[in-house]
Amino acid sequence: MFIKPATPVWTRGGVGINVELRQAELKSAATFQGQFPSISKFSESKELGDRRTDPIRSSGPRGAIRTSTEKDIKELIEQKRYFKADQHLIKLEYELFTNNATGTNEESNKKQKTEIDSLYELLGAEIFTVVKESMNISKEYPNLLKEAVQVKIQEGKADQTYLEEKEKSGSIPEARPRQWDTKWLSVLQDSVNERIGEFPTRSDDNKVEWLTHCLTQLRSQLKADFDTIVKCIKPCYLPGYNISAKYAECYHKKVSSHIVLFAENGLKEKEVHPLLYWIYNCYPDIMVALLPSEDARQQLLNTLLPERTISNLKNEYLSALQSDARKHMINGLRVEEENWSSDEEPLVINDCYHSELPIDIIQIINGAVRNTGNLTCELGDRALSIMLEETNYFLESFQSSAENFEKKHFNHPNFIPVVIAIINSCEAIRDYLNKDEKITNIALKDNILSILNEVEKRRKDTLIKILFCKLKPHCKMLVTAKWLDCPEPIDKIFEITEEHLTELKKLKPPQYQDLLREIHKQLITEYILRIMKRRLNCKTENQQKQVADQIQYEADQLWALFCCFGSEATYLRSALPEIAEIIRLKDVDAIIIEVAALFQDFPDVGKEHIRTILHMKVNVTKSDEKKILNILNAPLNNVDSSVNRKLFSNSTLLKAV
Template structure:
């Protein structure tokens, strides 16, 4: 080391005239320096306390005499000297900002020149961020102490060696803290201090050149003189600390203050850190050589800080929407063009080699919590559908819409929307999560449909509402659409759901038919009564009552609408005939004519009404007309022809049915038997009764006759 340094006149005049001053006077001088306002920054507090404690120890008379003997020899305690540095600093600064060459190779060959200053003067340089000058002086002091140690100068005074070694260590630690402060503060200020960062790179390079890493760590209990200070590692740790602080400072409202607190917080995190990364790319990167890989270092640091922050967030008791927000941000926002993948950050910011933000265990836990939370959410959504149906449609008796001649309910659409949206957003996070969400929705649907059916049955049973039949029809249509959509759109096996809907449809249909019977039975029971014969009832009364229900079936999706309309048509004709053939008193000719005419008129109105509404059961049309013709026929010989036609059109008719009709006509037992034998020979055929049946479902009355 070059020790031919020039003296600083200020240093010379500041020395005491005599080195025989008392230790107390020297202590006062040190205390005065330590109390200087320039040394009271928060960052240097720890260092100052260490220096002050160390130097406030009373120096022995013997030590003072030794120092006196060394006056003028250039030792660090005897003089305060100025430093001279090579002109290569500015050259290095330029190369660093361009980021094109390694600093360490050039610095390693440069001698670290300088003359020692006092500990407090070096500390002042550090506080003023004149780190290169401070390092040169510390290095000078370190080399001198090493040389004196190797010369066994401290053999008789080991405490002096310990003190000087500690001075060096504390000063190096102070520079370490300054490095950390500079790096952490890089992103805190609106602009980047290029000169400070380039000086920092030069400082690290000079330290590495001065303390080559030989791989030999300091021995326990030994001094740290000459050992690497690993400032590049400190620089990396400072970047990690900077990232951690930046992430922690992102605004986050409480759940009580803002319902969407997590969504807002992640938005702020995304915005602020994007600005930081852009600043690093445009302003910070150019101050470091390529070997520092500054952008990769900062991206890695932010990645670790965000990962730690998200892990903390995931441990909170999160609700369904919050769990989705967190999962979606990790899966679809973090690496996308909305954040790290933004075009403005490329190509410096790379995401390919980044590790997972959350551990597989934490990720799986979040997904499981999400599905568990979704169960209650889906149940509540389905519950809202039912509540709206009750309050906004049933209770207000709002008629359903007609679309393409079909009664329409939003039930299927609402259910599909709930399933589709939740499956979509979950599948965007991961395919397995989308599958689990679909399975959950189907399980909840299997519970919801019976509950919905129970509510509809209870409501329809409790009141006679004109909108029952329209909504019965609309819901049957909606269930059909739902099954079709689940099979085609969602590719679901609907076997279990079909069973549930079949039971529900059967229950709804039974209620529909029961309500129809309730309306029709009073009118059917009046057939052939005195009031009915005297025409006090309108001939279209029965058709009108039936039509209150049957007219809605034309708005039901095929094939069920047609099938149910056939059942209604058959029910009315069957019940009509059943009332007609009941045993009654004998009618005179005039009454028989009136009965025949009215039966034909009512049958015509009833059949025309049902056919107009879409019934294709035209095979039922002649049944009542045949019986009416038999009752009203004046010529007994022609009765046989009417009976023959009846038996031909309805081969399932039995002998008891024919005899009951003939008894109503007023024929005796012998005559009835003869007509039956002549007109209904087809009933004895083995093929009789094949095809549609009507009379099979009609109980034949017992005819009591004495002649």
């Protein structure tokens, strides 16, 4: 039983201390410090804070621990002087341990043990209440939390000292080690669990709204709590304890249980996105406050959900993304088909026929990749691949729709504008694909570009066919007997071509240039075809000159026409003038030079072509012809043998000769 101090009393600072008890306390303290140097050192260390404000270090001689009664210790606990109370409890426990070791006064020792256990229970209840209420206490009474932390440290050192003692003597008090650190973490977890709590019951009618509300509430709670931990709780602990990381683990356990619950709540399709966004964006962003290390955050993130669950969520979302993209792309195509068949001319922007369809497709792709890429780069790459697959599927449908339009609406007043708008749409999508450096699936990209090329080619062929169907009757009249006396054929050709090219100017520049070059080439080819038909034979040198002059004149007119519309196919300029010069010339050597020039410019010109041209001349002997044709056997220097230079190998021309 604890004995209260007896008189006489030595009074100092308003505190009554029995002189004899004081002397005994000093002696006992010296003994205690010899046995537990770590505790005595701790009482003198800077870990206790400033002596001016710390009530623990402001009373009694430095390092001295006097013996107190049960009532005194209770009063210290009630006064929230936990560290001081714990010092006395540690000393009393040690004294009881040494008494038990000597076997003296067993009944008294048993009673004293009961009192000490009771006091420890009381102190523990107080300490762990402070710990549990750390969020509030650290703001209003930070010194109280600091005092509780100091008790934990002191008890931890006492445990360690007893364990060292056990290695020497083989015995320690029954209650040791008290393992307050383990209990401490358990209380922290309980505190976190209470703060996070449970979420309201889900409603099937508005699952996404419920999920979003829960995740928003959770995010707000975590941000507020983590701010308190960093600003108020962390300063109450020693840096080595790493309280932020311990709180992070506690919150992670509770958050993980909620996320598992959300994931198992039957989320379908795009309902998954809010949860994935929270997992990959919100949660790591919040955790930065407690875990600055990215590796540490990633380790926690990896344990938030089972790998199989997170994989199922990703697949569910990507599947929904794919389905949604296909639906929107096809809906966009249906709207476009309605626009094609309407009476309204396509919209003109920047002097080109414009369609919103490629913009819609690009936005669908970008939106899916952006939203998914905001989750993880891996998901963003998978989304891009899926969007390319859907674009491929869409373009196959787009190609079919374009062909159906041509079949059913050939006589539509806006037929040519719509065909041009279709070509422009292909150009917009191609331009987007070629500029997107994130596309790594080259095979899929090439397949998409191949479909675009095919759609464009067929539409361009249609536009060329429309023109040459109109030109054909007039072209047939070229290089005939009547042609020399009648300018009408070439005049009509110029008129029809100019009108058609004017409409084509609403193509986007790359496509316009490509189509303009093709029309220019085909028109020159058509003219050469008329020469190859051998429908005009010159009977006199004067007529020969007249034919050559007419071809030269019309060649110049054609070149001027295409130059006016911006043709860049300069190589085509020499074809007809060189043929005209071959017809005009009389000297065989001069003809050979001109044939060589034609051969140099157009390496696919054949002997039959030259024979046909020579057939229009007067007095070309077989010997002269053979000599002229031999030049085609000579090797050529610096010849461009590209497809664009192949003017005479057209199957129609070959048949003509």
